[in-house]
Amino acid sequence: MSHDHADAAHDVLALDGVTVRMDGRAILDAVDLRFARGTLTALVGPNGAGKSTLLAVASGDLVPAAGRVRLSGAELRDWKARPLARERSVLPQDHAVRFGFSVREVVAMGRLPHAPDPETDGRIVDAALVSADVTHLAARDVQTLSGGESSRTAFARVLAQTTPVVFLDEPTAALDLQHQEAVLRIARGLADDGACVIVVLHDLNLAAGYADRIAMLHQGRIAADGTPRDVLTQTTIERVYAQPVLVLEHPTRGVPLVVSDDPRSAS
Template identity: 90%
Template structure:
């Protein structure tokens, strides 16, 4: 890559980003760029720095050093409302502690945009349908299951209609069907030109939907490339300290990671 960020292609650029907590480096001099029309999965073991990286990239956490550029401008120079039109964020903790209906929560995604009641209603309707929560739209969000609440928060992100989308473990509370559905929608956003960055624990979900996988380990980048380049036995075993087999998915043609028994067959 060139040394200078290209705002046309590199909609998001992190340069020398470090985060330290209690003297420990959570992120250590990370350099990354993210392009429009791509879905990047951030993976790695617990404590690797994935969610911290997402928080820094989205502007929710200021780095101790380094800088972040969004669409060519320093992230700190963005006004809050304009930033909310440029990027949307699904955090890990998306609990709503007030008695809003599901539809009201999803409609909050429209708040950064100039009011347009008809267009807003269409966008909210589409987000409810995409997240498979139309039947829940009148429910108090405080009565939802974990998976239903997660899909409601995801629908709010969809309703925000931003060109950059950050998703922190969007599949964590979901069943198999909805895990695939959320990642297919994220893939569709990228195919339509958005820059999507998603934190995942499931390497096979990452392989099946991402253009690019960034593996974090100890606050640094351990690997960065396509699923085939990154999801190798050597890399996974080095980062996760877990024996694995890496096969080829029979229909998708992408890597398929299977845990191996370190004790051997019995």
């Protein structure tokens, strides 16, 4: 596997002209994006904009109809499964486990791509259980968990995988307010420690609070790409989401705060 060291030194992930078609329609249309180490990028956009499809292509779970993806300087298609699993971890939307594993066993699966080291593996799994707030569920059969508990278990597995690139597809969808903030705080910490974190979010305010960068998709294309302040403008949001909004300043975080502005009739 040949690596372009100059590219790998800056952009750990590069998408060039990525196009995905389904039923004759372009779900992604010639998308070009670069992702750097030490950053958290939020992918946002309306339903059907192409966010999860983009994540699937970038992580190697979906082959595009056109374009190329490079991970750490190498063509994604050239990566073997085991090295790829050491390089990037993926939290999909559907993370249900349909076998009777315990929570700890599922989290420990994150260590499978690595050379066995029981002491190190045990320590990493323990830390992941704590971070995801599922230590008290460690012995539970995953099939008995609530949606939120299952989501946090899957997130713990991703943490246990300890990869330099992390893909999270709607990790907060099934979570209560406290755990939404906790997951994004951890993701932010991974980026601060040098990982490249890419997360699909529906909540624009969570994206504003934790992401360095927001890429907003609309009809399979990049509608806006930049800092939260650059992307989350009233004009852009109303154009992409077709929803009236107000964009205020968060009183404590110093980031944009998006509020729906759809007043009811006074009558």
